[in-house]
Amino acid sequence: MVKEKNIFLKLLFGEWNTKTVVVIAIGSALFGVLLDFAGIPVYTNTKLSVAYLIPIYVGALFGPIPAGLVGLFGNFFADLIGGAGFWPDWWIGNFVATFVIGLLPLYGANIKEGLFTKTHAIIFSIVSVLGLLISFAFIAPILNTLFYGGEQAINFAQGYIAVVSDGIVTIVVGVPLLFYLAKRFQKHSNLTVD
Amino acid sequence: MNNTFVIDYVPGKTKLQQLQGISKLALLGVMLIFIMISFDIRVLVPMFIFNTGLVIATKPSWQKIKGLLYFILITNTINVLLMYLVSPDIGPQSIGSKHVIFEIIGRYNLSVETLFYLGVRFLKIMCMFVASLWFILSITPSQLAQGLYKLHVPYRICTVVALGLRAIPDILRDYQAINQALQMRGLELDKRRASVFKRLKHAMMIVIPLILTTFEQVDTIASAMDLRLYGSTKKRSYYIEKPLTKVDYLALAVAGLLLLVLIAYCLGVVLHTQVGASRIWYPR
Incomplete structure (x- = not known):
């Protein structure tokens, strides 16, 4: 039982060594840069943000807590380099969203060993959309109303737009990316130990 | 594109930029919490003036902040207008009285309370923007890391x-x-x-x-x-660590004073409003 708990914690936190620290740092930097500079404008104020591929990568290889920290610090960095004010409501929203997106190892997808099936893809899509819904259509708008006294209807509308656009990116691009990564790592795992 | 960064990587020359990371973090932390917790013109106006003063103290180049200022002014104005369009009665609802200046059409009318409410909201976002701006203009990554470690x-x-x-x-x-x-x-x-x-x-x-x-x-x-044996010991020291100067103590004292005011404000005002009720203060 103790061992099972340890494995669970390890899956949740990832191995917390120097490499994890560096991955979170670099991942957050990438997330921040992509959030600020690489959006694809759809309408005036809405854009498809490709930044959400980073937590997928980090989550698949290092676990959900590192992925969540990537979202949290990534958004913090985006605010620091962009300069349009600090929005802690969105930092927390992004933490929850990227944490849930990074839950991959917990339901058995093991990208490092090249294990990613269609079932995993379906679970991943459902879980990610649920995570985005909880964070951007629930947590972030409520925190925004609480912190900044915004109008709830507008905040929720903004949240729903974020859920739809980020959900599209996560599923339409994220799933092929995961299959690609699994295949890439599978090549290395064909070797056997003598 | 190289000039798109607002954050500097080399510490600047002004007094505020020379401050230690911990002093700036403490000041920013207390003020951000204060700005977030209050919806009160008596708090927000002094905060806005003080933080604008801090922005000016970093002697920013106008080129650097011009775009940001326009961006936040435009998005904030759009946001306030949207708020009015979605719920024109947001002021009277949260304040409790209604003095209509003139009717526009249908349910859209302009009341003193709505104007006041939207004005305070505008001021609040601008306050938050200015507070973030002086921090970003004055901090470097190393100072930020060392300040966080000190905390x-x-x-x-x-x-x-x-x-x-x-x-x-x-x-x-x-x-x-x-x-x-x-x-x-x-x-x-x-x-x-x-x-x-x-x-x-x-x-x-x-x-x-x-x-x-x-x-x-x-x-x-x-x-x-x-x-280089990263992570082998429990503690860490930083190259940029310096003894605190007089200005640091001044900044920490101001932060401490603000914290006391914040606690007093919470006890005096925030706790007296009902849970779920709007925290807006309105002169009567």
Whole structure:
């Protein structure tokens, strides 16, 4: 039982060594840069943000807590380099969203060993959309109303737009990316130990 | 594009920029919480004046902050207008009285309370913007990391902050290199010439190589850090650590004073409003 708990914690936190620290740092930097500079404008104020591929990568290889920290610090960095004010409501929203997106190892997808099936893809899509819904259509708008006294209807509308656009990116691009990564790592795992 | 960063990597010359990280973090932390917790013109006006003073104290170049200022003014104005369109009675609802100045059409009428409410909301966002701006203009990644460490944040987290912020210029440079190389080969990112999904696909052709090349550096950096025995001890020291100066003590004293005012404000005002009720203060 103790061992099972340890494995669970390890899956949740990832191995917390120097490499994890560096991955979170670099991942957050990438997330921040992509959030600020690489959006694809759809309408005036809405854009498809490709930044959400980073937590997928980090989550698949290092676990959900590192992925969540990537979202949290990534958004913090985006605010620091962009300069349009600090929005802690969105930092927390992004933490929850990227944490849930990074839950991959917990339901058995093991990208490092090249294990990613269609079932995993379906679970991943459902879980990610649920995570985005909880964070951007629930947590972030409520925190925004609480912190900044915004109008709830507008905040929720903004949240729903974020859920739809980020959900599209996560599923339409994220799933092929995961299959690609699994295949890439599978090549290395064909070797056997003598 | 190199000038798009607001944050500096080399500490500037002004008194505020020379402050230690912990003093700036303490000031910012207390003021941000104060701005967030209050919806009160008596708090927000002094906060706005003080924070604008701090922005001016960093002697920013107008070129650098011009775009940001316009951006926040425009988005904030749009937001306030939207708030009015969605619920024109937001002021009377949260204040409890209604003095109509003139009717416009249907349910849209302009009341003193709504004007007041929207004005306070505008001021609140501007306050938050100015408070963030002086902090961003005056801090460097190392100061931020060292300040966080002084505030007892685990040093691995501090490393994440310092290392991540230092990686950003490199990543942006790689991003632009890949972007230009692929555009030279005929990749279309223009809104008018390609559909959204095509542009998304093209953006992927830039982002996937960027992700792979960037994460390839992780092993090198991690090994270099391991070789220098990173993480072998429980504590860590920083090169930029200096003894606190008089100005630091002044900043910390101001932060402490503000914290006391904040606690008094919470006890006196916030706790007296009902849960769920709006915290807006209105002169009667």
